[in-house]
Amino acid sequence: MLQYEQKAPYVRNRDSAFTFMMDVVIALLPLYFxxxxxxxxxxxxxxxxxxxxxxxxxxxxxxxxxxKPYLRDISSVVIGMILPLMMSAxxxxxxxxxxxxxxxxxxxxxxxxxxxxxxNPAAAxxxxxxxxxxxxxxxxxxxxxxxxxFGPVSQTLSNGPSWNLFQxxxxxxDVLDLLLGKFMGPMGLTxxxxxxxxxxxxxxxxxxxxxxxLSFFAIMVTAMLCFPRVPESGPMSLVHxxxxxxxxxxxxxxxxxxxxxxxxxxxRLAYGALAAVFTILFQRFGQMEQTFAFALLLTNVFGFxxxxxxxxxxxxxxxxxLATRTKHSEKKSAQRA
Amino acid sequence: xxxxxTRGIILEQRKEPALRRKLRTFFNANYAGMLFESDFxxxxxALAGEQIIEIARLARIVDERDGVLLHEKLEKARQMGIQVVxxxxxxxxxxxxxxxxxxxxxxxxxxxxLRLAAKAVGNPKIYFAVYKxxxxxxxxxxxPKDINGxxxxxxxxxxxxxxxxxxxxxxDGFAMLVGVCSLIHLxxxxxxxxxxxxxxxxxxxxxxxxxxxxxxSIGMTPTQxxxxxxxxxxxxxxxxxxxxxxxxxxxxxxYPVGTMSRAVxxxxxxxxxxxxxxxxxxxxxxxxxxSLTPFYINRYIELGKLEELAFYDxxxxxxxxxxxxxxxxxxxxxDNIKTARAEIERRRPVAKEAD
Numbered sequence: 263m264l265q266y267e268q269k270a271p272y273v274r275n276r277d278s279a280f281t282f283m284m285d286v287v288i289a290l291l292p293l294y295f296x297x298x299x300x301x302x303x304x305x306x307x308x309x310x311x312x313x314x315x316x317x318x319x320x321x322x323x324x325x326x327x328x329x330k331p332y333l334r335d336i337s338s339v340v341i342g343m344i345l346p347l348m349m350s351a352x353x354x355x356x357x358x359x360x361x362x363x364x365x366x367x368x369x370x371x372x373x374x375x376x377x378x379x380x381x382n383p384a385a386a387x388x389x390x391x392x393x394x395x396x397x398x399x400x401x402x403x404x405x406x407x408x409x410x411x412f413g414p415v416s417q418t419l420s421n422g423p424s425w426n427l428f429q430x431x432x433x434x435x436d437v438l439d440l441l442l443g444k445f446m447g448p449m450g451l452t453x454x455x456x457x458x459x460x461x462x463x464x465x466x467x468x469x470x471x472x473x474x475x476l477s478f479f480a481i482m483v484t485a486m487l488c489f490p491r492v493p494e495s496g497p498m499s500l501v502h503x504x505x506x507x508x509x510x511x512x513x514x515x516x517x518x519x520x521x522x523x524x525x526x527x528x529x530r531l532a533y534g535a536l537a538a539v540f541t542i543l544f545q546r547f548g549q550m551e552q553t554f555a556f557a558l559l560l561t562n563v564f565g566f567x568x569x570x571x572x573x574x575x576x577x578x579x580x581x582x583x584l585a586t587r588t589k590h591s592e593k594k595s596a597q598r599a
Numbered sequence: 600x601x602x603x604x605t606r607g608i609i610l611e612q613r614k615e616p617a618l619r620r621k622l623r624t625f626f627n628a629n630y631a632g633m634l635f636e637s638d639f640x641x642x643x644x645a646l647a648g649e650q651i652i653e654i655a656r657l658a659r660i661v662d663e664r665d666g667v668l669l670h671e672k673l674e675k676a677r678q679m680g681i682q683v684v685x686x687x688x689x690x691x692x693x694x695x696x697x698x699x700x701x702x703x704x705x706x707x708x709x710x711x712x713l714r715l716a717a718k719a720v721g722n723p724k725i726y727f728a729v730y731k732x733x734x735x736x737x738x739x740x741x742x743p744k745d746i747n748g749x750x751x752x753x754x755x756x757x758x759x760x761x762x763x764x765x766x767x768x769x770x771d772g773f774a775m776l777v778g779v780c781s782l783i784h785l786x787x788x789x790x791x792x793x794x795x796x797x798x799x800x801x802x803x804x805x806x807x808x809x810x811x812x813x814x815x816s817i818g819m820t821p822t823q824x825x826x827x828x829x830x831x832x833x834x835x836x837x838x839x840x841x842x843x844x845x846x847x848x849x850x851x852x853x854y855p856v857g858t859m860s861r862a863v864x865x866x867x868x869x870x871x872x873x874x875x876x877x878x879x880x881x882x883x884x885x886x887x888x889x890s891l892t893p894f895y896i897n898r899y900i901e902l903g904k905l906e907e908l909a910f911y912d913x914x915x916x917x918x919x920x921x922x923x924x925x926x927x928x929x930x931x932x933x934d935n936i937k938t939a940r941a942e943i944e945r946r947r948p949v950a951k952e953a954d
Contacts, residue, residue, distance in 0.1 A: 268836050269934040271843040271920035272866055273610070273693055275927070279875040282927045335875060377879035377928075471881070525881035525894045573892055577912060580890070594772070 285469035289460040297449040301351035304409040308346040315362040316342030323371040344384040347450025350402045352415040361391035385555040402446040422446035424506040428551040440505040470518035477534035508554040529572035537561040607757030617810040618696040622704040634792040651719040658788035661858045664778040682772030686713045686727040688779045691760040692841030695862040697801040700812035710747035712782030727751045759919040804864035806834040821851040835868025843920045875928035883922035893922040
């Protein structure tokens with residue numbers, strides 16, 4: 263009889279870390295399809311280069327650490343797929359690859375690999391690229407312009423509507439085009455309807471919890487509706503901010519990265535709220551058009567503290583509850599006697 | 600629908616063929632003459648409460664719920680003034696039905712045993728408790744409303760359900776749970792003066808051809824039980840106890856099945872060693888019925904910082920195994936907690952001496 267080291271419980275859930283991350287990959291695929299639809303093969307090549315860079319640097323790091331690379335661990339693929347979507351489709355490949363290597367080596371592996379990172383690797387990679395090569399990352403080609411797959415892009419690149427908002431102006435793009443994502447912007451972030459579908463898919467599959475997105479989006483939407491950044495009506499401000507900003511994509515894919523997200527529900531709610539507050543502050547007083555990644559990196563620092571304080575609160579509540587219960591049963595026995 | 604909001608997990612119960620099938624006996628000795636000597640009449644109505652407790656002592660009945668001797672339990676309950684006696688047939692773990700099945704197929708003995716236990720304690724209210732899963736689709740057996748006039752209460756909600764039993768009977772007053780199997784043995788002791796020499800076990804698992812509930816002699820081995828029920832293939836490993844909290848049987852040829860065993864499972868070794876690193880998803884925190892934080896408990900155990908565990912209230916862990924069940928990385932959180940608790944227990948006196 264075979265004697266594997268089996269430990270209770272002997273029935274296990276069918277979900278594994280592989281299916282968990284595969285859900286995120288599946289949710290990212292429609293965004294790649296839309297990027298391909300708007301910008302052609304260059305968008306796919308960006309993804310391919312990024313994933314290749316992530317996987318190679320992941321394997322090299324694992325080998326240097328003396329661990330065995332594991333095929334079913336696809337966390338580096340997820341990071342590799344998320345990062346290029348936040349950049350312009352005309353970004354040179356070396357920018358994407360170096361951002362990816364930075365994310366995997368210095369943010370994921372330096373802190374101990376899967377599930378241990380303090381900062382969100384994809385957000386850190388984007389912050390790295392945005393700080394080092396702002397002109398390449400933030401200049402966008404027009405949709406449906408066929409970009410060269412290799413070499414420098416010959417199309418004219420310009421600033422998108424997010425730059426207008428950042429400068430205090432109102433974008434003059436048709437609302438329908440905005441909702442359908444037909445405007446100059448990062449290659450995966452413009453399709454608000456596809457993003458909403460991704461959010462519902464991930465929520466339905468249980469790949470992300472509802473707590474952090476709920477508080478994050480609630481505060482963001484309220485802020486956009488009630489306090490527009492530029493002189494326009496509340497609903498129009500919401501449409502402009504949601505379609506051109508990185509925070510919708512970030513609130514779905516970056517905020518809920520399992521390694522950096524707090525674990526307790528109350529801590530998650532507070533974490534989402536904190537991320538929203540930092541995002542709004544950075545948007546109003548920041549010096550860059552897309553600031554969500556920086557706001558998220560700042561929020562990441564508070565993840566553990568929020569969990570710890572949530573636990574402390576829970577301990578007190580639990581003790582108070584147990585005290586009332588003992589009192590209740592004492593009363594009962596006193597009544598009997 | 601109260602159970603819908605409880606924390607925990609929805610499990611496939613996998614009880615069905617065993618629960619539906621008739622309870623069978625499988626003995627390796629003749630029990631006809633194994634009686635204890637006493638002058639008590641073989642009639643429950645003629646006995647007083649103390650006499651029933653004395654009979655439970657003579658028959659050496661052990662409660663299969665917690666391993667306590669039944670007469671000690673009844674004696675204590677009598678002193679405390681228990682208001683409700685509950686016949687425990689909850690069986691919330693998958694595969695296990697060794698309390699529900701005897702209750703359904705030996706209704707007179709179970710109900711009369713419960714009445715005798717209630718009489719010994721001082722005639723409080725009596726109920727049976729059975730787990731009602733959220734998806735009872737796979738349960739073809741109808742659980743009746745009552746067994747010989749004793750009402751059956753359903754414990755609703757997700758696994759683990761046993762911890763919520765007391766809440767169900769909270770309105771009726773102080774409750775005591777007694778296993779159904781020990782009630783059946785109490786009936787036999789009172790009416791036939793029989794010693795407890797048998798126990799009820801479920802033989803099931805995905806390698807067993809005819810999963811069923813058996814009344815077996817105490818001390819029989821898992822291999823003998825599998826010969827009785829038939830094995831479709833060589834099992835990957837054998838589990839004694841429930842599929843959530845049981846232990847692996849190292850030597851099925853000589854392990855004695857006892858009162859507390861409750862189930863013997865032959866399981867296929869499907870998942871070889873497909874382990875991942877913890878990805879920090881926090882699902883264990885979402886399902887923990889005691890609202891603990893298994894993620895941090897497990898992390899501090901792995902880091903060896905056992906002094907941190909008191910902050911996370913690890914002593915409140917009930918060992919139900921829900922955290923390990925949902926873990927997508929297949930980390931053995933429940934087992935790590937069990938080991939760490941033993942380790943802390945082992946260190947404690949040493950620390951005292953050092954002071």
